[in-house]
Amino acid sequence: MTTDVPVSPAHVAALATPPPPRWARWAAHAVPLVALPSSLWRLAMAAGVPVGYSEEVLRTDYDLPGIGYLILPMISLLQEAVALLTLGLVSQWGLVVPRWVPVIGGRPVNTWAAVVPAALGALAMTAITMSQYMVWDTVDEGNLRGGHRAFMGWMYAPLLLWGPLLAAVTVSYALRRRRRP
Template sequence: MTIEASRALAPGAALDGTPPPPPRWAVWVAHAVPLIALPSTLWRLAMAIGVPVGYSTEVLRHDYGIPGNGYLVLPAICVLQEGAALLTLGLVRDWGIVAPRWLPLIGGKQVRTWAAVTAALLGAAILTAVTISQAAVWDSVDSENLKGMHRAVMGWLYMPLLLWGPLLAVVTVNYASRRRRRA
């Protein structure tokens, strides 16, 4: 490759057309997202397995379906939440460039940058809007059903979710920038 051709490459671009690797900070942030989602997941799982979280038997039955379908719904929400959080890792891993072969229809194909970026930024915007709106009404949510230390613990376990949307947005912008810089 000539010097002129190498200068035409964007800084950090690979010669084979693949995007440059993510910076260390982006990898750390992407790994933090599933950890941020974990405390609220553990709270829901605790409820589902019968750990006393401060709700009365009546509230658990009426609002959360425990006993009953809540034994399936709450763990399903937990799996979906952690699964969505783990998708952030795709923005800093190879499977954010080429879809894993085991995926139906898209397996082994290159991930379209616009599709990944659009989905991730839309998700970040929705997560940010939902968590901020819920934080704004926190004083009135479940204030009669959950009191004292139980309410404080729940609040501390759900508070990290406020970071999910903004951190996803930061990693997404870095992903888009790296994908744009490929040779």
């Protein structure tokens, strides 16, 4: 039994939305990539790869061994999942909800339901990463040994691009959805 979703003017408008510009596609695909290094760093730490922390710091700050084995991978998976949502702003599933989604599958995505969370996410990521950048010289001071602190910095530095990339893709999406063919 199939349930056909009625074709409304909003559905037709969503399907008639012009394709995203090439730069927006590149920017959207870059977001999960800029989130990846910090996720890999966290996964390495949870897997026991020596990242420069003493056993005491790993135990007290990251609960390794312990619940940190679950929390660090979950943070990394959540971070990548949220970053992958950016692809919706340049994909068909950002215009029409996939049919497999219960209740709302096959219906057009309300423009503001995509733009508002994306814009808030861009603002939040920019604020969070810039605030951390401003205090970087004090982050884990004394806890990381040798070149590990610099390596951690290089693994987290790409996150500075997440907010601006998401903001640019969000503006592109909003403008495309506003236009009429």
